Amino acid sequence: MPSLSWSLDLRALAARYRSGEATPAGVVAEVYERISRYADPAVWIHPLPMERVLEAARTLAGRDPAALPLYGVPFAVKDNLDLAGVPTTAGCPGFAYRPERTAPVIERLMAAGAIPVGKTNLDQFATGLVGTRTPYGVCRNPFDHRYLPGGSSAGSAVAVAAGLVSFALGSDTAGSGRVPAAFTNTVGLKPTRGLLSTGGLVPAVRSLDCVSIFALTCEDAEAVLSVAAGFDPDDPFSRRAPAVETPSLDCLRVGVPEADYLEFFGDRAAQGRYREALARLEALGCELLTIDFGPFAETARMLYGGPWVAERLAAVGDFLEREPESVHPVVYEIIAGGARYDAVSAYKAAYRLAGLRRLSEGQWQQMDVLAIPTTGTIYTVAEVERDPIALNANLGLYTNFVNLLDLCALAVPSGPGKAGLPTGITFVAPAWQETLLCRLGGIFHPWPGATLGATGHPVPTPEPIAARADHGIQIAVVGAHLSGQPLNHQLTELGGALVRACRTAAHYRLFALVGEKVPKPGLVRTDNGNGAAIALEVWKLPAEGFGRFVANIPPPLGIGTLLLEDGEQVKGFLCESYALAGAPEITGFGGWRAYLAANGSSAGIAHG
Structure with missing residues (x-):
């Protein structure tokens, strides 16, 4: 090439x-x-x-x-x-x-x-x-x-x-x-x-x-x-x-199938490379352990030798029936074969799979990682x-x-x-x-x-793991810290990176704060059914940068936990209730940018 x-x-x-x-x-x-x-x-x-x-x-x-x-x-x-x-x-x-x-x-x-x-x-x-x-x-x-x-x-x-x-x-x-x-x-x-x-x-x-x-x-x-x-x-x-603990790479326990379960179909070069790979893992400090691969091998045979093939028929079966000539003959043979399974066979297979999962759990008690060709x-x-x-x-x-x-x-x-x-x-x-x-x-x-x-x-x-950028802490912003807004630089200068644009869950109200030198949007949560989804951006800051950023947030704003429309929870800007007195509600605009655009306001006066 x-x-x-x-x-x-x-x-x-x-x-x-x-x-x-x-x-x-x-x-x-x-x-x-x-x-x-x-x-x-x-x-x-x-x-x-x-x-x-x-x-x-x-x-x-x-x-x-x-x-x-x-x-x-x-x-x-x-x-x-x-x-x-x-x-x-x-x-x-x-x-x-x-x-x-x-x-x-x-x-x-x-x-x-x-x-x-x-x-x-x-x-x-x-x-x-x-x-x-x-x-x-x-x-x-x-x-x-x-x-x-x-x-x-x-x-x-x-x-x-x-x-x-x-x-x-x-x-x-x-x-x-x-x-x-x-x-x-x-x-x-x-x-x-x-x-x-x-x-x-x-x-x-x-x-x-x-x-x-x-x-x-x-x-x-x-x-x-x-x-x-x-x-x-x-x-x-x-x-x-969920939050999980990642095992240390130091002396990682690596499972290897018993020799009877290793099949290379006569390919000696592939077999040799696998052995070399295992030797390399040992040289990296991993502990190799022989495990019973039987539950894994039996499970593998069930995918195409069991009722899961019927799920392929459920996905595109109507099209196969309507336009069989459009389908590759081998693909047609495999998917159409799902019709031979009934509900009883599906339940029997599910029960057997549950048993195999339990057997495989016993093998995972011995190892952190399984290494296979x-x-x-x-x-x-x-x-x-x-x-x-x-x-x-x-x-x-x-x-x-x-x-x-x-x-x-x-x-x-x-x-x-x-x-x-x-x-x-x-x-x-x-x-x-x-x-x-x-x-x-x-x-x-x-x-x-x-x-x-x-x-x-x-x-x-x-790169050494310690030298890599950490996963950071996510923070949701709703006002002048949005992309293209005047305070966005406070995020980027601290190593912030935009993760995504999305909305809150429909439990929030947004206000244009007054009585200060510059207007600021204030976000509050409500559970009385009067809330709406508010546009925001989720950014990610290194842990050190997050601490410095939060330390410089002026009242009445603070950092709390926001619920997003997809159910995820992140830290983000919230407003103290005392500052809402006399503040016009702008929830109906769906976000700070829309409010600014509708009112001909300058983005330069936004904050928060």
Whole structure:
């Protein structure tokens, strides 16, 4: 592939923005030049018009790169996620529709400064781990076009590996966010179910589906996750992340399957790389422990050998019945097979799964992380065409159990295997332990000679955890600290970064305070039914910066706990009740900016 003069990983891109070497519009132009030179149209189903993407980039002009966590970062979207005004096909032209709203997870990324450049190819209806079940052509593996790119999120993984975007969104029900990562030398993060909203995602197995992240480094995956994650009240499968303790990386307990459960399908190179990966983990100070992989292996067989296939039929069965000729024959065979299951078999399988979960819990008492091959081998496109279902099943041996057992997983490159093709190792942990996985992956990934995808750029040494920007403390602002308002600099000068724009829950009233030198909005909570949702922005400050910021807030304002419309609670501005005497209520405007605009007021007099 063409030589790439500089990397799009987040650390390198941020450095170029800080130094002034790059602008968002310039990066977009570079991305489109790379896409043209890479010359594989099968990566994309709907590349966005360059002018539309440049328009999004221009909106960032004049903004402080440090104020947005994903400032000017180009990314790709698997074409089973909605992007307003762009067709969603799920890999099937006859199924296509044009959504009016962008998927919430993409909205969060765009609010943080990220720029989508197009919709990527996939195994139709996200049914497959191979990347060949698509009418849009098979996107080539950037290391050897004869071999699979992996699926179902093939285009997303290739776009990252080829250096066309900084990161990409996929989906992962059975391994679609991990297998393509292994085959393209990228990082694939499958978060805990419900951590990222699945609103605007064409369902495969709706109760198990996850939005996944492809990135060039584990640090990048963690950074994207920190923005993309969040409770979505409109998604019935969304879950609020609890506070969890992250185990120390010092003497981490790493589980390894018994030898009888390890299968590489005759691929000695992949087997050797897995052994080397385990040795590397020991060298990093991890304690390796052999565990009983039986409950995990049995669970994996249940995903396609049990009634969860019927969920695929529930998702798109009406379309299959209406337009069977539009569906890839292998995909049709798999989904239509869900009709053989009834309610009794579903309950029996649920009972067995509950038993397997309990057995797996016993194994988690011994380990913090499970380390397994991402796949046992890789196949050529021709091999899969001759035996599409059995070879696909082989690729899911180490992936299919993860969502059924409510775990999270991170696929990390582990070195070249047969014919110089990438191999991967996957770290698995209990729900909500994504930070642990990304930190472990970050120290594992820079093996000698490791490169970022297929770009040729070396994997950077991870920053020491203590030196990284902390997760910070979120604070909601409603007045002059909003973006573009006169006191916003007080946030940015303290290292603040915009997380998102949203609204409070419908329990608040807003007042234009009077009797002071400059007017200030005052927000108060009410539980008498007279409240409304008020527009605000959530910012994130380093702990030290948060303390300095709060110390300088003048009365009658103070910091309390605000309830947001999605159920999340954050610290934010509230007003003491004594200051409301004689203050006109402006709740009906829905926010401070709307009030200023309606009254012709100068933003310069706002405060709070």
